[in-house]
Amino acid sequence: MKVLRPTSRNEALDMLADDPSIRPIAGGTDLMVSWHHHDKTGWTLMDLSRVDDLNTMSMDDHALQLGALTSYWDVIASKDVTNAFPLLTVAARQVGAIQIQTRGTWAGNIANGSPAADGVPVMMAYNAIVHLQSRTESTDVPLDQYFTGYKQSVRKPDQLIVGITMPRTSHDHEWFHKVGARSAQAITKVGVAMVKNGSGWRVVANSVAPFVCRCKRLESALNDGQSFATPADVADILKHDIAPIDDIRSTARYRQTVLARLIHAHINE
Amino acid sequence: MAIGTDIPRVDGIDKLNGSARYVDDLKIDGILHAATIRSTIQRGRIKAIHFDPSIDWSKFTIVDHRDIPNNQIRLIELDQVALASDEIRHKEEPILLIAHPCPREIQRARHAITFDVEPLPAVDDPCQPLTPDHIQHGDDNVFKSIDIHKGNPDTVFASADRIIEGEYKTGGQEHVYLETQGMLAYHEDGKLVVAGTMQCPYYVLDALTHAFDKPRDAFRVVQTPTGGGFGGKEDFPSNMAVHVAALACKSGKPVKLIYDRQEDMAATTKRHPSVVRHRTAVDDDGKLLAMDINVVLDGGAYVTLSPVVLSRGVIHTAGPYHCDNIHIHGEARLTNSPPNGAFRGFGAPQTLFAVERHMDVIATELGLDPAELRRRNMIRDGDATATSQPINDGVDRVALMDNTLDAAQYDTRSTEHATFNKTHPYLRRGIGLATFFHGAGFTGAGEVYLASEAWVEAHPDGQIEVLVANTDMGQGTTTILTQIAADRLDLEPRYVTLATPDTSRVPNSGPTVASRTAMIVGHLIEQACDQIVERTGGIKGRALIEAIEAWHHANPNTRLIGKAKYHKPDVIVWDDEKYIGHAYACYGWATYVADVEVDLRTFSVRVTDFVAAQEIGRVLNPTLARGQIQGGVVQAIGWALTEDIVTRDGAMANGQMTNYIIPTSGDLPPIRVIFEESESPFGPRGAKGIGELPMDGPAPAILNAICKALGTQLYEIPMTPERLMLHMEEHAHGTV
Known part of the structure; x- marks a missing residue:
C-alpha cells in the first residue's frame, strides 16, 4: 500500500490524472470501518488533509460553500450555517458519534456513495451542487443527478470533488428523521429529509434504494396538494420512488413501511 | 471496617493508567503469531486439504488433529474435538492451526488453505423434525433431559376450569467483552506456561492435561488481566489453550493466538436460544394451581456446558411463586451451530423471561393487575420452590415488590400512561414489572x-x-x-x-x-x-x-x-436423580420495573426509566454492587430489544460492532438501584451472589411494559422494531 500526500489542489489533481486508480481520502472514516476486511496490497491512497484550499467553508447571502475537507463538526460549530441550513446540523449530529463527526467530511459522504449516507439526504433536499475538477476541466453536477447506481456516480476517475454549494432560499418547512438501530454509532435503516420552499417540496430518502434518492412522485403529489389519510396512502405513492432491500440490518418491508409512516405522521402533525 | 464500604478498586489504577498488561500486550522475543483455519460449511466431511503453492509453507508451523494426543476438549463430556479430523459439525469449526513469526504472512496464509468437503444434512433448529441422517448425538440428538415433579399436576389439569397457555422464545446473545479471546504459550523451567484471558484457570489446566496426556505439573496456567468475561471466558479459553499449546509444542517456540472481533463473534460461544411452553391451571382469584412447563435449549454442535445451563434454566422456570403441582421437562438439543455456552444467568434469564411474560398473560386473561397476581402467588417463608426446597430465609418478598412499585410510582404512572396513550398520535407508554430470583453458587451437589x-x-x-x-x-x-x-x-x-x-x-x-x-x-x-x-x-x-x-x-x-x-452445610440436601431438594444454598430476590415509550412510526422502543431492587444478603462494596446491577440491566436491555444474532449456515453473520447492536449510553434510562439486605448464613458477613441476578429481570419487565403500552401480548425477544412491526400488522390491524 502507498500513501500520497499532496499539499496543493493542483498537485492532487496531477496525481489523480497520472493514476486514476488512486483512492482520495479526507477524514478516512468510511475507509477505517472496513480496514480489516481488505487486502490492501496494491492500494494507493491520496491523503487530502494537507490541501489547505480544500479546507474552506463560506456563506454569503446567496449560498453556502463547503470545501472538500469541510467536516460535519465545522457545520455543527457554526451558528450562522446552522441557522441558515438547520437540517445539516441535525443530520451531522446523528453521524456515528462525535469522534466521527470531527473527522468525517460532507464531500467524503458523497464520494463514498453509500445508500445509507446521513449527510447526503439533507444536502440533496437543499438543492446541493457538486463541484468536480480534474487537471483539465471543472464540472458542476446537481447532487440529485450525481449517483447512477449502488456506489456508482458520474464522477470520472481523474476527477475530485472539490466543493459543494447550496443556494440560500427561505424554507417554509424543513425536517430530517434518521432511524438507526440505536441512538448513536448506528448505520441508517431508513432516513428522510423534507424541505419546502417557493418552488415546492423536495423529499429525499436514504437506505431505501441503491443510492440516496429524491421521491419525485411524492413531491408531485404534495405539490398538487394531495392529502394522505393513512400511511398506506403514502406508501402507495412511495413504491414508485424507492426500491428497498433486505439485508443484515433490516428488511425491505420495514424500510418501506416506516418511511411511509414517518412521512404520514409528519405531514399530518 | 472494610465490608460495606467503597474501598477503591484494587486493580483500578493499573487499568486506568494502562500499566495492566493484557495478553496481547505481552512481548516475548521470537514469538510466533497464530491463526485458526476454520470450516466454511455447516456440516460435512473433509475430503482433501489444499495449500496454495505460491506460499512457502516450510516457514510455517502447521498443526492438525494428529498433533494433539487426545484430540478432545475436556469439559462435561469429551465429544468436542479440538481440531476437526473428518466430520465437520459446524461452520467456523477449527480444522488447522498455523503459526509464523510475521503477522502479515499469517493473514496472507489463512486465505490460502482450502478444503474439499462433502456436505451432510444439517440441523438448524432444535425443534425441527429429524430424519436419521440428522442424528449426531445418541439416538435423538438430545444432550440432556431433565424432569422436575411436584404434586399431581395431571389431576389438577384434568379438572381445571381455566388453563392458560403460552410459548415464549429468546434469542442468542454475544458477550461483547471488551477484550477478545487470546492466549499464549511458552516453555519455561520444563513446563509449558499457558497464559491468557480466562475465567477458570483450573478448567484450562484440566483441558491441557487431558489433551496432551500429561500430569498437571507439566503445565502452568496463568490468568492475564481480563477485559470482561460474562461467561464467554468460562469454557472457550480451554479450546484456545489446547490450540496454542499444540503450536508451541510442535514449533518449540512461544506462540500467541489472538482473535479479532469478527472471528471472536463468529466462532465463540453465545447464550443458548430457548423455546419455553407454559400451561398453567389457575383459579378465578389467580392462584396458580398447576404448572406444566416445557423447556428446549439450542445447545449447538457439541455438549459443552449445555447440561448445566439446562439445569439452572429448569430450576428457575417456575419463577419465585408457590405452586403445589408442577411438572417441568427440559431438553438441550444439538444443532449444527458453534456450541452455545455460558453467559451471565446461565439458562435462568431464558426461563425467567418465559414465566414472567406468562404471568402478565395470565393477569390479562383474569383482568388482574400483574402486580396483584404476583402478590397472590409470591413465595412466602414456609413455602417451597419447584424442587420442593423450603424457603425460610426471613426475606419479605411481597414487601420488596411493593416497595419497588412505590419507588417506581407504578400506580401513578400506569394512570398517566393510559391518558397519554389516548391522545398522542404515535407515541405509546407503558410500565411493566418482573419479580424473580437467582440461585447463588453451583447447582445441587x-x-x-x-x-x-x-x-x-x-x-x-x-x-x-x-x-x-x-x-x-x-x-x-x-x-x-x-x-x-x-x-x-x-x-x-x-x-x-x-x-x-x-x-x-x-x-x-x-x-x-x-x-x-x-x-x-x-x-x-x-x-x-x-x-x-x-x-x-x-x-x-x-x-x-x-x-x-x-x-x-x-x-x-x-x-x-x-x-x-468447602464443606456442604448440613441443611443442603439434594437428590440429583429426582431433582428434589436444595437446588441452591440460597437465592437473591428481586423486583425490576421498566417504563417504556414505543414510537408507532418506527416501532422502536425506548426504555425511559428503570428501577432495580434486590435482596442480596450483604452488600460488600456499594459501588461495585451497583455497577454489577447497572451493567447487568444494560446487558439485558440489549438482549431484550436490539441484540439480534443473524445466522447464516448456523453461524453469526452480523459479527461486527456496527451490525450487532449493543446499547450505547444514549439508549439507556436512568437505572435506579435499590438494595435490601439480610444476614444470609452461607456467605461472608451474610453476602449472597449478585453477578447474574440483574440479567434475569429486565427483558420480561421491558416486554411487559411494551405489552401494556400497546395492549397486546408479545412472546419473543429480541423485540426488534422489525419484529414488532410484523406483530402489530398481524395482531392489531387498523389500530396503529
Missing part, C-alpha cells in the same frame, strides 16, 4: 463436586496474601476478596494482596462463575483467615501483624498458611 480450597498466607513481613484461582474480569473480585480478608482480620485493606491466579501457586478454589465467588470463596477466605489468627495467638487488628512476625521468627523458613476447604 455441584459445590461438593468442586471441593474448592482457598488459602490465606501470612508472610514474614506481615503482609497477608489471599491465594485463590478466582479471577477478576472487571467485576471486582480482587477488591471484594481483599475486603473480606481485611474485614475478617480487622486490618486495613492495604495489608492484604491477592495472588495472581497461577495454577503453580494458587489452590483450586473453583471457577469464577455462577455468582459463587463472593459467597462460596469469600466464605472460605474467612475460614482461612481464622486459622491464621488461631495459629498466631488469637489476636486481630494491627497486633496481628506483630504476632505474624513473631511466629515467623519462631518458625524460620516455614510458610504460615491458613487453608479452608
Whole structure:
C-alpha cells in the first residue's frame, strides 16, 4: 500500500490524472470501518488533509460553500450555517458519534456513495451542487443527478470533488428523521429529509434504494396538494420512488413501511 | 471496617493508567503469531486439504488433529474435538492451526488453505423434525433431559376450569467483552506456561492435561488481566489453550493466538436460544394451581456446558411463586451451530423471561393487575420452590415488590400512561414489572463436586496474601476478596494482596462463575483467615501483624498458611436423580420495573426509566454492587430489544460492532438501584451472589411494559422494531 500526500489542489489533481486508480481520502472514516476486511496490497491512497484550499467553508447571502475537507463538526460549530441550513446540523449530529463527526467530511459522504449516507439526504433536499475538477476541466453536477447506481456516480476517475454549494432560499418547512438501530454509532435503516420552499417540496430518502434518492412522485403529489389519510396512502405513492432491500440490518418491508409512516405522521402533525 | 464500604478498586489504577498488561500486550522475543483455519460449511466431511503453492509453507508451523494426543476438549463430556479430523459439525469449526513469526504472512496464509468437503444434512433448529441422517448425538440428538415433579399436576389439569397457555422464545446473545479471546504459550523451567484471558484457570489446566496426556505439573496456567468475561471466558479459553499449546509444542517456540472481533463473534460461544411452553391451571382469584412447563435449549454442535445451563434454566422456570403441582421437562438439543455456552444467568434469564411474560398473560386473561397476581402467588417463608426446597430465609418478598412499585410510582404512572396513550398520535407508554430470583453458587451437589480450597498466607513481613484461582474480569473480585480478608482480620485493606491466579501457586478454589465467588470463596477466605489468627495467638487488628512476625521468627523458613476447604452445610440436601431438594444454598430476590415509550412510526422502543431492587444478603462494596446491577440491566436491555444474532449456515453473520447492536449510553434510562439486605448464613458477613441476578429481570419487565403500552401480548425477544412491526400488522390491524 502507498500513501500520497499532496499539499496543493493542483498537485492532487496531477496525481489523480497520472493514476486514476488512486483512492482520495479526507477524514478516512468510511475507509477505517472496513480496514480489516481488505487486502490492501496494491492500494494507493491520496491523503487530502494537507490541501489547505480544500479546507474552506463560506456563506454569503446567496449560498453556502463547503470545501472538500469541510467536516460535519465545522457545520455543527457554526451558528450562522446552522441557522441558515438547520437540517445539516441535525443530520451531522446523528453521524456515528462525535469522534466521527470531527473527522468525517460532507464531500467524503458523497464520494463514498453509500445508500445509507446521513449527510447526503439533507444536502440533496437543499438543492446541493457538486463541484468536480480534474487537471483539465471543472464540472458542476446537481447532487440529485450525481449517483447512477449502488456506489456508482458520474464522477470520472481523474476527477475530485472539490466543493459543494447550496443556494440560500427561505424554507417554509424543513425536517430530517434518521432511524438507526440505536441512538448513536448506528448505520441508517431508513432516513428522510423534507424541505419546502417557493418552488415546492423536495423529499429525499436514504437506505431505501441503491443510492440516496429524491421521491419525485411524492413531491408531485404534495405539490398538487394531495392529502394522505393513512400511511398506506403514502406508501402507495412511495413504491414508485424507492426500491428497498433486505439485508443484515433490516428488511425491505420495514424500510418501506416506516418511511411511509414517518412521512404520514409528519405531514399530518 | 472494610465490608460495606467503597474501598477503591484494587486493580483500578493499573487499568486506568494502562500499566495492566493484557495478553496481547505481552512481548516475548521470537514469538510466533497464530491463526485458526476454520470450516466454511455447516456440516460435512473433509475430503482433501489444499495449500496454495505460491506460499512457502516450510516457514510455517502447521498443526492438525494428529498433533494433539487426545484430540478432545475436556469439559462435561469429551465429544468436542479440538481440531476437526473428518466430520465437520459446524461452520467456523477449527480444522488447522498455523503459526509464523510475521503477522502479515499469517493473514496472507489463512486465505490460502482450502478444503474439499462433502456436505451432510444439517440441523438448524432444535425443534425441527429429524430424519436419521440428522442424528449426531445418541439416538435423538438430545444432550440432556431433565424432569422436575411436584404434586399431581395431571389431576389438577384434568379438572381445571381455566388453563392458560403460552410459548415464549429468546434469542442468542454475544458477550461483547471488551477484550477478545487470546492466549499464549511458552516453555519455561520444563513446563509449558499457558497464559491468557480466562475465567477458570483450573478448567484450562484440566483441558491441557487431558489433551496432551500429561500430569498437571507439566503445565502452568496463568490468568492475564481480563477485559470482561460474562461467561464467554468460562469454557472457550480451554479450546484456545489446547490450540496454542499444540503450536508451541510442535514449533518449540512461544506462540500467541489472538482473535479479532469478527472471528471472536463468529466462532465463540453465545447464550443458548430457548423455546419455553407454559400451561398453567389457575383459579378465578389467580392462584396458580398447576404448572406444566416445557423447556428446549439450542445447545449447538457439541455438549459443552449445555447440561448445566439446562439445569439452572429448569430450576428457575417456575419463577419465585408457590405452586403445589408442577411438572417441568427440559431438553438441550444439538444443532449444527458453534456450541452455545455460558453467559451471565446461565439458562435462568431464558426461563425467567418465559414465566414472567406468562404471568402478565395470565393477569390479562383474569383482568388482574400483574402486580396483584404476583402478590397472590409470591413465595412466602414456609413455602417451597419447584424442587420442593423450603424457603425460610426471613426475606419479605411481597414487601420488596411493593416497595419497588412505590419507588417506581407504578400506580401513578400506569394512570398517566393510559391518558397519554389516548391522545398522542404515535407515541405509546407503558410500565411493566418482573419479580424473580437467582440461585447463588453451583447447582445441587455441584459445590461438593468442586471441593474448592482457598488459602490465606501470612508472610514474614506481615503482609497477608489471599491465594485463590478466582479471577477478576472487571467485576471486582480482587477488591471484594481483599475486603473480606481485611474485614475478617480487622486490618486495613492495604495489608492484604491477592495472588495472581497461577495454577503453580494458587489452590483450586473453583471457577469464577455462577455468582459463587463472593459467597462460596469469600466464605472460605474467612475460614482461612481464622486459622491464621488461631495459629498466631488469637489476636486481630494491627497486633496481628506483630504476632505474624513473631511466629515467623519462631518458625524460620516455614510458610504460615491458613487453608479452608468447602464443606456442604448440613441443611443442603439434594437428590440429583429426582431433582428434589436444595437446588441452591440460597437465592437473591428481586423486583425490576421498566417504563417504556414505543414510537408507532418506527416501532422502536425506548426504555425511559428503570428501577432495580434486590435482596442480596450483604452488600460488600456499594459501588461495585451497583455497577454489577447497572451493567447487568444494560446487558439485558440489549438482549431484550436490539441484540439480534443473524445466522447464516448456523453461524453469526452480523459479527461486527456496527451490525450487532449493543446499547450505547444514549439508549439507556436512568437505572435506579435499590438494595435490601439480610444476614444470609452461607456467605461472608451474610453476602449472597449478585453477578447474574440483574440479567434475569429486565427483558420480561421491558416486554411487559411494551405489552401494556400497546395492549397486546408479545412472546419473543429480541423485540426488534422489525419484529414488532410484523406483530402489530398481524395482531392489531387498523389500530396503529
